[in-house]
Amino acid sequence: MTDTLSRRTFIGAGAAALAGSVLPGQAGALESPAIVLRGAARPTAISSANSLAPVSRALELVLQGSDTLDAAVEGVKIQELDPKDNSVGYGGLPNEDGVVQLDASCVHGPTRRAGAVGSLEGIKTPSEVAKLVLKYTNHIMLVGEGAKKFALSYGFQDEDLLTPESRQLWLTWRANRGGSDDWLDVPDKTPMVVRPTGTINLNVVNAAGDLSSVTTTSGLAWKINGRVGDSPIVGAGQYTDNDVGSAGSTGRGESNIMVCGGFLTVEHMRRGMSPTDACLETLRRVMAMTPPRLLREDGRPAFSLQFYALNKKGEYGAASFFRARYAVHDGSGASFKDCAVLYPPK
Numbered sequence: 001m002t003d004t005l006s007r008r009t010f011i012g013a014g015a016a017a018l019a020g021s022v023l024p025g026q027a028g029a030l031e032s033p034a035i036v037l038r039g040a041a042r043p044t045a046i047s048s049a050n051s052l053a054p055v056s057r058a059l060e061l062v063l064q065g066s067d068t069l070d071a072a073v074e075g076v077k078i079q080e081l082d083p084k085d086n087s088v089g090y091g092g093l094p095n096e097d098g099v100v101q102l103d104a105s106c107v108h109g110p111t112r113r114a115g116a117v118g119s120l121e122g123i124k125t126p127s128e129v130a131k132l133v134l135k136y137t138n139h140i141m142l143v144g145e146g147a148k149k150f151a152l153s154y155g156f157q158d159e160d161l162l163t164p165e166s167r168q169l170w171l172t173w174r175a176n177r178g179g180s181d182d183w184l185d186v187p188d189k190t191p192m193v194v195r196p197t198g199t200i201n202l203n204v205v206n207a208a209g210d211l212s213s214v215t216t217t218s219g220l221a222w223k224i225n226g227r228v229g230d231s232p233i234v235g236a237g238q239y240t241d242n243d244v245g246s247a248g249s250t251g252r253g254e255s256n257i258m259v260c261g262g263f264l265t266v267e268h269m270r271r272g273m274s275p276t277d278a279c280l281e282t283l284r285r286v287m288a289m290t291p292p293r294l295l296r297e298d299g300r301p302a303f304s305l306q307f308y309a310l311n312k313k314g315e316y317g318a319a320s321f322f323r324a325r326y327a328v329h330d331g332s333g334a335s336f337k338d339c340a341v342l343y344p345p346k
Ligand code: ASP
Pocket: 196, 197, 198, 199, 217, 218, 219, 220, 228, 229, 230, 231, 249, 250, 251, 252, 253, 254
Protein backbone atom coordinates (compact mmCIF):
# COMPACT_ATOMS: atom_id res chain seq x y z
CA MET A 1 0.00 0.00 0.00
CA THR A 2 1.42 3.36 -1.00
CA ASP A 3 0.86 6.68 0.68
CA THR A 4 0.99 8.38 -2.70
CA LEU A 5 -2.10 8.37 -4.85
CA SER A 6 -1.98 9.42 -8.48
CA ARG A 7 -3.97 12.50 -9.36
CA ARG A 8 -6.48 10.37 -11.24
CA THR A 9 -7.07 8.06 -8.24
CA PHE A 10 -7.36 11.09 -6.02
CA ILE A 11 -10.05 12.68 -8.14
CA GLY A 12 -11.72 9.32 -8.69
CA ALA A 13 -11.84 8.91 -4.95
CA GLY A 14 -14.01 11.98 -4.78
CA ALA A 15 -11.75 13.48 -2.17
CA ALA A 16 -12.02 17.06 -3.40
CA ALA A 17 -12.24 18.21 0.19
CA LEU A 18 -8.65 17.16 0.60
CA ALA A 19 -7.31 19.52 -2.03
CA GLY A 20 -5.35 21.26 0.71
CA SER A 21 -3.31 18.09 1.22
CA VAL A 22 -1.03 18.71 -1.78
CA LEU A 23 2.45 19.01 -0.37
CA PRO A 24 4.22 21.97 -1.94
CA GLY A 25 7.22 21.03 -4.04
CA GLN A 26 6.53 17.29 -4.08
CA ALA A 27 4.40 16.98 -7.18
CA GLY A 28 7.17 18.30 -9.44
CA ALA A 29 9.67 15.76 -8.12
CA LEU A 30 7.68 12.83 -9.50
CA GLU A 31 7.36 11.71 -13.08
CA SER A 32 3.61 12.21 -13.30
CA PRO A 33 1.63 14.78 -11.32
CA ALA A 34 0.95 13.31 -7.91
CA ILE A 35 -0.67 14.39 -4.71
CA VAL A 36 0.65 13.11 -1.43
CA LEU A 37 -2.05 12.60 1.16
CA ARG A 38 -1.46 12.43 4.83
CA GLY A 39 -2.84 9.02 5.91
CA ALA A 40 -3.91 8.23 2.35
CA ALA A 41 -5.86 5.01 2.06
CA ARG A 42 -7.48 2.82 -0.50
CA PRO A 43 -11.19 3.56 0.02
CA THR A 44 -12.71 0.29 1.21
CA ALA A 45 -15.88 -1.06 2.82
CA ILE A 46 -15.89 -4.45 4.57
CA SER A 47 -18.88 -6.20 6.08
CA SER A 48 -20.53 -9.46 7.05
CA ALA A 49 -21.70 -11.94 4.42
CA ASN A 50 -25.24 -10.57 4.07
CA SER A 51 -23.88 -7.23 2.91
CA LEU A 52 -22.85 -7.20 -0.74
CA ALA A 53 -25.31 -4.40 -1.52
CA PRO A 54 -24.35 -2.40 1.61
CA VAL A 55 -20.59 -2.45 0.85
CA SER A 56 -21.33 -1.37 -2.72
CA ARG A 57 -23.52 1.50 -1.58
CA ALA A 58 -21.12 2.58 1.17
CA LEU A 59 -18.13 2.64 -1.17
CA GLU A 60 -20.08 4.43 -3.88
CA LEU A 61 -21.00 7.17 -1.41
CA VAL A 62 -17.47 7.46 -0.04
CA LEU A 63 -16.10 7.82 -3.56
CA GLN A 64 -18.62 10.60 -4.15
CA GLY A 65 -17.22 12.40 -1.12
CA SER A 66 -19.70 11.36 1.59
CA ASP A 67 -18.65 11.19 5.18
CA THR A 68 -17.69 7.63 6.14
CA LEU A 69 -20.36 7.28 8.85
CA ASP A 70 -23.11 8.56 6.56
CA ALA A 71 -21.93 6.08 3.94
CA ALA A 72 -21.83 3.15 6.39
CA VAL A 73 -25.33 3.85 7.70
CA GLU A 74 -26.77 4.31 4.20
CA GLY A 75 -25.21 0.95 3.34
CA VAL A 76 -26.64 -1.08 6.22
CA LYS A 77 -30.05 0.59 5.85
CA ILE A 78 -30.52 -1.40 2.64
CA GLN A 79 -30.64 -4.59 4.68
CA GLU A 80 -32.53 -3.06 7.61
CA LEU A 81 -35.34 -2.12 5.22
CA ASP A 82 -35.27 -5.44 3.37
CA PRO A 83 -38.09 -7.66 4.70
CA LYS A 84 -36.23 -10.74 3.43
CA ASP A 85 -33.19 -10.20 5.69
CA ASN A 86 -34.35 -11.71 8.98
CA SER A 87 -31.23 -10.71 10.93
CA VAL A 88 -31.69 -6.94 11.04
CA GLY A 89 -34.36 -4.22 11.02
CA TYR A 90 -37.73 -4.87 9.37
CA GLY A 91 -38.29 -8.63 9.18
CA GLY A 92 -35.65 -9.34 11.85
CA LEU A 93 -36.53 -12.33 14.03
CA PRO A 94 -38.29 -11.40 17.28
CA ASN A 95 -37.69 -12.23 20.94
CA GLU A 96 -39.45 -15.08 22.75
CA ASP A 97 -42.59 -12.93 23.11
CA GLY A 98 -42.77 -12.29 19.36
CA VAL A 99 -41.55 -8.70 19.68
CA VAL A 100 -38.73 -7.44 17.44
CA GLN A 101 -36.14 -5.61 19.57
CA LEU A 102 -33.31 -4.03 17.60
CA ASP A 103 -29.76 -3.05 18.64
CA ALA A 104 -27.26 -0.82 16.80
CA SER A 105 -24.16 1.24 17.42
CA CYS A 106 -21.68 3.32 15.49
CA VAL A 107 -18.42 5.23 15.85
CA HIS A 108 -17.35 8.20 13.74
CA GLY A 109 -13.56 8.11 13.57
CA PRO A 110 -12.73 11.73 12.69
CA THR A 111 -14.77 13.24 15.53
CA ARG A 112 -14.20 10.33 17.96
CA ARG A 113 -17.90 10.14 18.79
CA ALA A 114 -20.20 7.17 19.30
CA GLY A 115 -23.93 6.46 19.38
CA ALA A 116 -26.04 3.41 20.19
CA VAL A 117 -29.55 2.11 20.76
CA GLY A 118 -30.59 -1.09 22.53
CA SER A 119 -33.91 -2.99 22.60
CA LEU A 120 -35.48 -0.49 20.22
CA GLU A 121 -39.00 -1.49 19.13
CA GLY A 122 -41.09 -0.34 16.16
CA ILE A 123 -38.36 1.51 14.21
CA LYS A 124 -37.03 -0.12 11.05
CA THR A 125 -33.58 1.51 10.92
CA PRO A 126 -31.84 1.48 14.33
CA SER A 127 -28.50 2.38 12.72
CA GLU A 128 -29.94 5.79 11.78
CA VAL A 129 -31.20 6.31 15.30
CA ALA A 130 -27.76 5.40 16.71
CA LYS A 131 -26.25 8.02 14.38
CA LEU A 132 -28.69 10.64 15.69
CA VAL A 133 -27.72 9.80 19.29
CA LEU A 134 -24.09 10.34 18.26
CA LYS A 135 -24.86 13.58 16.45
CA TYR A 136 -27.39 15.35 18.63
CA THR A 137 -26.88 14.20 22.22
CA ASN A 138 -24.30 14.32 24.95
CA HIS A 139 -24.90 10.60 25.53
CA ILE A 140 -23.81 7.41 23.82
CA MET A 141 -26.57 4.87 24.38
CA LEU A 142 -30.36 5.05 24.63
CA VAL A 143 -32.48 1.95 25.26
CA GLY A 144 -36.08 0.69 25.14
CA GLU A 145 -38.89 3.22 25.52
CA GLY A 146 -36.50 6.16 25.75
CA ALA A 147 -34.77 5.20 22.52
CA LYS A 148 -38.13 4.87 20.78
CA LYS A 149 -39.38 8.23 22.07
CA PHE A 150 -36.12 9.78 20.86
CA ALA A 151 -36.58 8.24 17.39
CA LEU A 152 -40.21 9.35 17.14
CA SER A 153 -39.17 12.91 17.98
CA TYR A 154 -37.14 12.94 14.74
CA GLY A 155 -40.11 11.79 12.67
CA PHE A 156 -39.42 8.03 12.48
CA GLN A 157 -42.58 5.97 12.04
CA ASP A 158 -43.68 3.44 14.68
CA GLU A 159 -44.30 0.28 12.64
CA ASP A 160 -44.93 -3.44 13.10
CA LEU A 161 -41.53 -4.96 12.32
CA LEU A 162 -42.82 -8.53 11.97
CA THR A 163 -43.32 -9.70 8.41
CA PRO A 164 -45.72 -12.60 7.70
CA GLU A 165 -42.61 -14.81 7.28
CA SER A 166 -40.87 -13.79 10.51
CA ARG A 167 -44.14 -14.15 12.45
CA GLN A 168 -44.55 -17.65 11.01
CA LEU A 169 -41.00 -18.60 12.03
CA TRP A 170 -41.68 -17.35 15.55
CA LEU A 171 -45.02 -19.20 15.81
CA THR A 172 -43.32 -22.40 14.64
CA TRP A 173 -40.60 -21.98 17.25
CA ARG A 174 -43.14 -21.28 20.03
CA ALA A 175 -45.19 -24.32 19.09
CA ASN A 176 -42.18 -26.63 19.14
CA ARG A 177 -39.88 -25.28 21.78
CA GLY A 178 -40.55 -28.03 24.30
CA GLY A 179 -42.89 -30.82 25.29
CA SER A 180 -43.69 -29.57 28.78
CA ASP A 181 -45.34 -26.22 28.10
CA ASP A 182 -48.94 -25.36 27.20
CA TRP A 183 -48.25 -24.88 23.51
CA LEU A 184 -49.18 -27.98 21.53
CA ASP A 185 -46.53 -29.14 19.08
CA VAL A 186 -47.69 -28.53 15.53
CA PRO A 187 -48.02 -31.70 13.40
CA ASP A 188 -45.30 -30.78 10.90
CA LYS A 189 -42.92 -30.04 13.70
CA THR A 190 -39.68 -28.36 12.69
CA PRO A 191 -37.57 -28.29 15.84
CA MET A 192 -35.63 -25.06 16.04
CA VAL A 193 -32.51 -26.75 17.37
CA VAL A 194 -30.29 -24.18 15.77
CA ARG A 195 -30.94 -20.68 16.98
CA PRO A 196 -30.79 -18.43 13.92
CA THR A 197 -28.48 -15.46 14.27
CA GLY A 198 -27.36 -12.68 12.02
CA THR A 199 -26.12 -9.13 12.14
CA ILE A 200 -24.35 -6.59 9.97
CA ASN A 201 -21.07 -5.02 10.94
CA LEU A 202 -19.82 -2.59 8.29
CA ASN A 203 -16.53 -0.66 8.40
CA VAL A 204 -15.46 2.03 5.92
CA VAL A 205 -12.33 4.05 5.19
CA ASN A 206 -12.00 6.89 2.70
CA ALA A 207 -9.00 8.20 0.76
CA ALA A 208 -8.03 10.48 3.62
CA GLY A 209 -7.80 7.51 5.99
CA ASP A 210 -10.91 8.56 7.92
CA LEU A 211 -12.85 5.60 9.26
CA SER A 212 -16.30 4.78 10.63
CA SER A 213 -18.03 1.62 11.78
CA VAL A 214 -21.62 0.54 12.36
CA THR A 215 -23.25 -2.64 13.62
CA THR A 216 -26.98 -3.38 13.49
CA THR A 217 -29.00 -6.46 14.45
CA SER A 218 -32.25 -7.96 15.64
CA GLY A 219 -30.08 -10.01 17.99
CA LEU A 220 -30.41 -13.67 18.80
CA ALA A 221 -33.76 -15.02 17.65
CA TRP A 222 -36.17 -15.95 20.47
CA LYS A 223 -34.01 -14.13 23.04
CA ILE A 224 -35.36 -13.25 26.47
CA ASN A 225 -37.33 -9.99 26.40
CA GLY A 226 -34.91 -7.12 27.03
CA ARG A 227 -31.76 -9.05 26.17
CA VAL A 228 -29.16 -6.81 24.59
CA GLY A 229 -26.22 -8.36 22.78
CA ASP A 230 -22.83 -7.05 21.73
CA SER A 231 -24.00 -5.04 18.71
CA PRO A 232 -25.02 -1.84 20.54
CA ILE A 233 -22.03 -1.99 22.89
CA VAL A 234 -19.32 0.34 21.68
CA GLY A 235 -16.04 -1.58 21.92
CA ALA A 236 -17.75 -4.97 21.52
CA GLY A 237 -20.06 -4.98 18.45
CA GLN A 238 -17.90 -2.41 16.70
CA TYR A 239 -15.17 0.10 17.35
CA THR A 240 -13.12 2.67 15.46
CA ASP A 241 -9.96 4.51 16.38
CA ASN A 242 -9.25 6.92 13.55
CA ASP A 243 -5.48 6.58 14.11
CA VAL A 244 -5.60 2.81 13.62
CA GLY A 245 -8.68 1.18 12.12
CA SER A 246 -12.16 -0.25 12.63
CA ALA A 247 -13.40 -3.66 13.69
CA GLY A 248 -16.67 -5.39 14.53
CA SER A 249 -18.37 -8.69 14.99
CA THR A 250 -21.26 -11.00 14.21
CA GLY A 251 -22.23 -14.18 16.03
CA ARG A 252 -22.75 -15.01 19.70
CA GLY A 253 -22.79 -11.58 21.30
CA GLU A 254 -22.30 -12.69 24.90
CA SER A 255 -18.95 -14.27 23.99
CA ASN A 256 -17.82 -11.10 22.24
CA ILE A 257 -18.86 -8.86 25.14
CA MET A 258 -16.57 -10.86 27.44
CA VAL A 259 -13.49 -9.78 25.46
CA CYS A 260 -14.64 -6.32 24.22
CA GLY A 261 -13.84 -7.75 20.79
CA GLY A 262 -14.23 -4.66 18.61
CA PHE A 263 -11.85 -2.67 20.80
CA LEU A 264 -9.46 -5.58 21.30
CA THR A 265 -9.16 -6.19 17.56
CA VAL A 266 -8.35 -2.52 16.93
CA GLU A 267 -5.76 -2.68 19.74
CA HIS A 268 -4.15 -5.72 18.09
CA MET A 269 -3.86 -3.69 14.87
CA ARG A 270 -2.39 -0.77 16.82
CA ARG A 271 0.38 -3.12 17.94
CA GLY A 272 1.16 -3.90 14.31
CA MET A 273 -0.97 -6.94 13.50
CA SER A 274 -2.58 -7.28 10.10
CA PRO A 275 -6.40 -7.08 10.15
CA THR A 276 -6.71 -10.85 9.65
CA ASP A 277 -4.21 -11.71 12.39
CA ALA A 278 -5.91 -9.23 14.72
CA CYS A 279 -9.26 -10.98 14.18
CA LEU A 280 -7.72 -14.43 14.77
CA GLU A 281 -6.05 -13.24 17.97
CA THR A 282 -9.37 -11.92 19.29
CA LEU A 283 -11.00 -15.30 18.58
CA ARG A 284 -8.22 -16.98 20.59
CA ARG A 285 -9.00 -14.65 23.49
CA VAL A 286 -12.69 -15.56 23.23
CA MET A 287 -11.76 -19.24 23.51
CA ALA A 288 -9.69 -18.52 26.60
CA MET A 289 -12.81 -16.99 28.19
CA THR A 290 -15.28 -19.67 27.08
CA PRO A 291 -16.80 -21.85 29.83
CA PRO A 292 -17.07 -25.63 29.29
CA ARG A 293 -20.87 -25.52 28.85
CA LEU A 294 -20.30 -23.67 25.56
CA LEU A 295 -17.83 -26.20 24.18
CA ARG A 296 -18.53 -29.25 22.05
CA GLU A 297 -17.21 -32.65 23.04
CA ASP A 298 -14.14 -32.11 20.84
CA GLY A 299 -13.30 -28.90 22.71
CA ARG A 300 -14.32 -26.61 19.87
CA PRO A 301 -16.89 -23.84 20.47
CA ALA A 302 -20.57 -24.77 20.21
CA PHE A 303 -21.36 -21.36 18.73
CA SER A 304 -20.23 -19.16 15.88
CA LEU A 305 -18.41 -15.85 16.00
CA GLN A 306 -16.75 -13.71 13.35
CA PHE A 307 -14.61 -10.58 13.46
CA TYR A 308 -14.05 -8.12 10.61
CA ALA A 309 -11.27 -5.53 10.55
CA LEU A 310 -10.07 -2.66 8.38
CA ASN A 311 -7.02 -0.51 8.97
CA LYS A 312 -6.36 3.11 8.15
CA LYS A 313 -4.62 2.22 4.89
CA GLY A 314 -7.57 0.22 3.61
CA GLU A 315 -6.09 -3.21 4.36
CA TYR A 316 -8.77 -5.60 5.58
CA GLY A 317 -9.44 -9.11 6.81
CA ALA A 318 -11.86 -11.28 8.77
CA ALA A 319 -11.73 -14.44 10.87
CA SER A 320 -14.23 -16.98 12.10
CA PHE A 321 -14.19 -20.08 14.28
CA PHE A 322 -15.59 -22.09 11.39
CA ARG A 323 -15.96 -21.58 7.65
CA ALA A 324 -17.64 -18.26 6.83
CA ARG A 325 -17.56 -15.51 4.24
CA TYR A 326 -17.52 -11.75 4.32
CA ALA A 327 -18.28 -9.00 1.83
CA VAL A 328 -15.81 -6.37 0.69
CA HIS A 329 -15.49 -3.58 -1.86
CA ASP A 330 -12.04 -2.03 -2.25
CA GLY A 331 -12.71 -0.21 -5.50
CA SER A 332 -12.30 -3.30 -7.65
CA GLY A 333 -15.90 -4.48 -7.32
CA ALA A 334 -17.94 -5.95 -4.48
CA SER A 335 -17.16 -9.58 -3.74
CA PHE A 336 -17.32 -12.30 -1.14
CA LYS A 337 -14.13 -13.55 0.46
CA ASP A 338 -13.43 -16.42 2.85
CA CYS A 339 -12.75 -15.59 6.48
CA ALA A 340 -9.55 -16.97 7.99
CA VAL A 341 -10.57 -19.94 10.11
CA LEU A 342 -9.45 -20.84 13.62
CA TYR A 343 -10.85 -24.40 13.39
CA PRO A 344 -10.47 -25.88 9.90
CA PRO A 345 -12.73 -28.81 9.03
CA LYS A 346 -11.31 -32.10 10.35
N1 ASP B 1 -24.12 -10.56 17.64
C1 ASP B 1 -25.56 -10.58 17.61
C2 ASP B 1 -26.06 -10.60 19.03
O1 ASP B 1 -25.52 -11.30 19.85
C3 ASP B 1 -26.17 -11.74 16.91
C4 ASP B 1 -25.52 -12.20 15.65
O2 ASP B 1 -24.62 -11.58 15.13
O3 ASP B 1 -25.91 -13.23 15.13
O4 ASP B 1 -27.06 -9.96 19.28
